Structure formats: structure tokens, C-alpha cells
Amino acid sequence: MLDIKYILANQAEYAEVLKNRHFDFDLNVIAELDSRRRKIIGETETLKAMRNRKSKSADATEEFDPKAAKARIKELDSELAEVEKELHDYMMTLPNKLSSTTPIGNDENDNPVVRTWGTPREFTFEPKAHWDIAEPLGIMDFEKGVMLAQSRFTVLKGMGARMERALVNFMLDMHTKKHGYLEVEPPFMVRSAILEGTGQLPKFAEDLYRLQNDDLWLIPTAEVPLTNLNRESILEEKDLPLYYTAYTPCFRREAGSAGRDVRGLMRQHQFDKVEMVKICTPETSYDELEKLTNNAAEVLETLGLPYRVVNLCSGDIGFGSAKTYDLEVWLPSQNKYREISSCSNCEDFQARRMSLRYRPADGGRPVFAHTLNGSGIAVGRTLIAIIENYQNEDGSVNVPEALVPYMDGITRITR
RNA sequence: GGAGACGUGGCCGAGUGGUCGAAGGCGGUUGACUCGAAAUCAACUGAGCAGCUUGCUGUUCCUAGAGUUCAAAUCUCUACGUCUCCGCCA
Numbered sequence: 001m002l003d004i005k006y007i008l009a010n011q012a013e014y015a016e017v018l019k020n021r022h023f024d025f026d027l028n029v030i031a032e033l034d035s036r037r038r039k040i041i042g043e044t045e046t047l048k049a050m051r052n053r054k055s056k057s058a059d060a061t062e063e064f065d066p067k068a069a070k071a072r073i074k075e076l077d078s079e080l081a082e083v084e085k086e087l088h089d090y091m092m093t094l095p096n097k098l099s100s101t102t103p104i105g106n107d108e109n110d111n112p113v114v115r116t117w118g119t120p121r122e123f124t125f126e127p128k129a130h131w132d133i134a135e136p137l138g139i140m141d142f143e144k145g146v147m148l149a150q151s152r153f154t155v156l157k158g159m160g161a162r163m164e165r166a167l168v169n170f171m172l173d174m175h176t177k178k179h180g181y182l183e184v185e186p187p188f189m190v191r192s193a194i195l196e197g198t199g200q201l202p203k204f205a206e207d208l209y210r211l212q213n214d215d216l217w218l219i220p221t222a223e224v225p226l227t228n229l230n231r232e233s234i235l236e237e238k239d240l241p242l243y244y245t246a247y248t249p250c251f252r253r254e255a256g257s258a259g260r261d262v263r264g265l266m267r268q269h270q271f272d273k274v275e276m277v278k279i280c281t282p283e284t285s286y287d288e289l290e291k292l293t294n295n296a297a298e299v300l301e302t303l304g305l306p307y308r309v310v311n312l313c314s315g316d317i318g319f320g321s322a323k324t325y326d327l328e329v330w331l332p333s334q335n336k337y338r339e340i341s342s343c344s345n346c347e348d349f350q351a352r353r354m355s356l357r358y359r360p361a362d363g364g365r366p367v368f369a370h371t372l373n374g375s376g377i378a379v380g381r382t383l384i385a386i387i388e389n390y391q392n393e394d395g396s397v398n399v400p401e402a403l404v405p406y407m408d409g410i411t412r413i414t415r
Numbered sequence: 416g417g418a419g420a421c422g423u424g425g426c427c428g429a430g431u432g433g434u435c436g437a438a439g440g441c442g443g444u445u446g447a448c449u450c451g452a453a454a455u456c457a458a459c460u461g462a463g464c465a466g467c468u469u470g471c472u473g474u475u476c477c478u479a480g481a482g483u484u485c486a487a488a489u490c491u492c493u494a495c496g497u498c499u500c501c502g503c504c505a
Contacts, residue, residue, distance in 0.1 A: 041465055045474050052474085054485075070485080234425075234462085236443095357462095363444065366462080 001091050001352045004034060014097070020104050020314035021095055033087040040083065044076040092196065093203050096349040098314055099286075099323035105313025111326070112313075117297065118306030120330045121389060127332035130387040131264040134160060136395055137415055140265065151262075152254060152269045156383075159413045163386070163399070164272060166406035167379050168247045171274040171299055175376055179295045181245035181276060186225030188248055189216040194228045197354030199320035199346075206255045209269075218251035222275035223373040230279060231354035235369065237361040241280035241288060245376060248273065265380050266338070272379035278372040279356065282348065285370035286323075289345040292374045293325045296341040299377050303400045305385050306330040308337050322347045327377065329385045340381045343374030 007014050011027050018025055047069050103112055134140035139160025145153035156164050175181040195201040195217055200208060209218040219225060226244045235242075250273050261267035276295060280288050293309065300307045312324040321344035328337035348368035351357065357366035390398040396414040399407050 038465070041474085045465065048475085049473055051485080067485085236425090363460090 001349065002094060002097065003352070004030065004087070004091060006097075007094075008034060017098055017314075018095070020098065021317070022106075022315055023095055025094065030087065030090060033083055033090070037080065037083045037087060040076050040080045044073055044080065047073050047076075089202070092353070095319045096322050096346060098317070099345065099347075101311070102317060102323045103311060103313045104315075106315040107313075108316050110313040111310040111316055114309040114311050114325065116306075116308040117301060118304070118330070120306050120332065123332060125393045127388060127391060129264060129333035130384045133387050133391050133395060133397060134265075137397070137413060139163075139413065142264075149269070152267060154265055154268060159407075159410070160383070162407060163403070163413075164379060164383055166403055167382050168272060168274060170403055170406050171376060171379070172245060172247055174299060174302070175245040175274070175276060175295060179243070179276075179298075181243040184222075184226060184229070184244050184246040186219075186222060186229075186246055186248065188219055188251075189214075190219055190225055190228075191216060194231075195224060197228045197231055198224045198350050199353065200224065203319065207253050209251045209253060219248060220252045221250050221273060221373075221375075222246040222248040223277060226275060226277035227279075227350055227371050227373060228354055231356050233356065234366045235279070235356075235358040237281065237358050240358055240369070241278050241284065244277045244279075246275055247379075248275070265384050268380060271381075274376045274379060276374050276376040279369050280372070281358065282367070282370050285345050285347060285372060288370075288372055289323065289325070289343060292372055293327070293343040296327055296343055296374050296376045299382075300327065300329060300340070300385075302402045303382070303386065304402075305382075305389055305400075307340070312342075318342075318344060320344070320346045320349050322349070327375075329381065330389065331385060332388050332391075338381070340385065341375035341377040344372060346371045346373070 002014075007027060007030055011031070015027055018027075051069055051073070103110065105111065131140065131142065135142070137159070139156065139158050141155040141157055144155040148155065172183055176183045189211060192201055192215065195208070200220060208220055211217065225248075226246055229244065230242070250271055252269060252271075254267060254269060257267060265271075276292055278285075278288050278292060297307065297309070307327050307329045310326050310328060312318075312321075312326055317324050324342055324344040326339050327341035327343070329340040330336075331338050347370050350371045351368040356369050356371070358369050359366050386400060386403075387397050390400060392398065396412055399411050399413065404411055
């Protein structure tokens, strides 16, 4: 959520942000509701001040009808509640501002490439798609996934399941031991308010799985519980930045992506991800974003997977993010780079929604923290990248050297 | 799921209708003492909103919501949560 004072004071500027995000909304609606709100507050506070004076001292001489005042206050209070709810509901649907370093553009084709790492391997044979490698190896079973659940679910077996687990441990070890993140195991289900805090609700309910009987939702990413860990609190500046990492499954309904990536493990309703979250001061958040992105990139580099970094443009960037770097890994079968991590600085957008503040070291008023999140990285897609990039002509798959210790010394997956 | 107890500031804890944004303690900040630290002493130390002379005034907040009352942290109801005992259970 944005500061309403910012919107009112910079209406033209923010209208431009909305335009660049392809977001259609008339900000005069906000201005009008806010002036109604102020008017009601003015009247009600005058009445309350009179009432308080009257009830505090018996000798108050001013003319005051407590009965009439009470009725009017009640009326105004409920009007105010209505206006504030309406205003809040609008505010919760407005997207974040953009960083000055976020490029203006229409869609993913306008995302500039920041850098590229590694050289895609030259194949002496036609590289296969991961499903054509994994199924014969018996390490992925797509039909069983559909049988047990529905499409976009997959069963990993044998060395497939083993490598998935190895990747989780490998990533968590790197982030905790080398990059200084605190490992967390959060709930995989959360309340509505938690999803409002990070911005998935109220706008994107159709992307989420909901447990109707208990009013809980399955998390679409560990960003949700991790970022909310310190909600509604005032941290001390000396305790910042906070670094959290967690492995969790992620659950997404993938509404609106019918027909995209229908084969294989690329787009699943349930997938594993190691996530990184940072809570820091406004002064440091853009440095922290660079570091966070590098932390994710190091996973790919250590596994020897070629990738590139793109800077998401205004038309492609997420609702709550001011700046996002996507890491895209090379997939030989598709002959292109595909998203495997997304690292965002949400500035104070989420912090406002969840009332996450810190007290500056100089003792001033509490200020909203900045929050960042990034995949560190998507485990299923990493499995795809390894299978495709490390495939051999005979249908076997080599295990990346860095992963061998996590696989009991196994260096190659064969039939 | 059944029975009981309880939810007060960063934490602990007093407060059972107005004098309470809330005693006291811990913690924190600053100052004094000290070569320095500790100890000791002193002062300060919650948040939101509105207004304007930007430092003050007003207002709201004692889990949340509703109610009683001229007046609610305090009384009533509901919800949620925590704890204890019992049941069930990985």
C-alpha cells in the first residue's frame, strides 16, 4: 500500500506510474474520499472534545447537549468507518511505485538484459526436452501426477526425488552458511491478512488455493510467511537487516495460464522453492537487492548453469515491486532463457500493508522498513535445467559436481 | 472436542466506572560520578489520525467487534487467542 499523502501530493506522477503499468484507475476517486474523510474527522473531533470537557469537570459552563452529541458522534463514526473502508479497499488494489531504474516498457520483450553468465553448451546431438529424458529414466511420472491429482501435478521418483531433495539442501546450506540467512520453516497455510500484507490479496485471489472450511490459504511462495514474520512490530535499526531463507512447497492455481508450458515440470500447481527475504532500511535496500540477486545467481553458477539477468520493465513487473531482476536459466530444448528466480525490492509497499517498522538509531519516529524477496531458487525448474543441460546422448544425466556430495557421491543418473 | 483460568505499553505487572495513556519494575536513551567500565544517582522514554503558528493542540487506541452509561482498561455480550486439566492424535 502507498502513503495516501504521497498520492494526493503527487497525483500526476503516480498517474504516470499507473499508465506505465497498464493500470486503469482514476485517482480523483481517492482524492474525493479523502476530503470526505477529513471533513467527518473534523466534525467528530470537535464534538468529542466538548464531550470530554463536559464529563471531566462538573463546572463546565458551555452549552452542550450530551444526548444529541452522542447520537451525532455515532452517526459520524459509522460514516467515517464506511468512507475509510472504501478508501482502504481502493488503496489496497493500487500497485507500487516504480524505481527510477525500472525501465518503461509494455511486456517481457522490453526487459533489458543486464548481464549474461556462462556459455550455452554446444550439443553434438539434438538435445531433448526434460520430459523426454526424465520419463525413460523413471525419475518423473507425469501420468501418475494426473492420476493422483490433476494436470500440472507430477510425481518425482528415485533419483528425481533424490535430486530434488539434494537441491533443497544444497541451496539452504549455501544461503545459511555462506550468505548469512536465518533458516526458517514457516506454516504452509496462512490467514487472509497475511496475504494482504504481501499483496497477493485482495486482488489476486484467483491465483491462490483456499481452504474454505478453515479460512486459510495455501502459500504461493515462502515470501508470504517470511515477510510477514515481523509484521505489526517496531524493530530496532541495529537489528537490521534481517535475512530469512526457507524451503517450502508453493501452491498456485495458474489461472489464466492455460495452454502455457503444458508439458513437463515447468509450470506446476505445486512446486518446491527456496526463498530469500530481507527486511532492511530504505537507505540500503537497493544495495541489498543487488546482493540478493547475486545470492540467487551463485546457486546457478555453482551448478554450472548458464543464465542471464533481466530488469523487468514497467509493463511486466509485479504489483508490489518497485524493481525486479529476473534470473533466466538456459534451456537447450527450448533454445532460450527461462525464468528461474525473481528478485524484487518492494520498498515500503508491503511494510505499510503489514505495519512493519523500525525505530531509527537516532531515536526518531518509527519508519516503514523496506522488504525484498527473491527465489533462491525455484527447485523444480533447477531440476529441469540440470536434466537438460547435463544430458548425455545415451539418455543419462550427469550430476553437477557441486551436487555430488548431496547425492551420496552419485555422479550420473542412468536407467 | 469437554471443563476451567486468562488476554493491559518493547517485556513483566498494578489498576473493578470519571482524578488513567495508564502505578511500579525491567529494558532503552541522555546526563552526573569514573582514567574507562560496572555499580549508583537524575531526567527522559508508546502508537495512529486531524489541524495549524512544526511545535503544540485536539482526538483515538488497555486482543477484536458490538452494547450499557453523561462517562468504560474497568460493566454486559460475541469472536479470536493463550494457559491448565481431560479426550484424541503424527
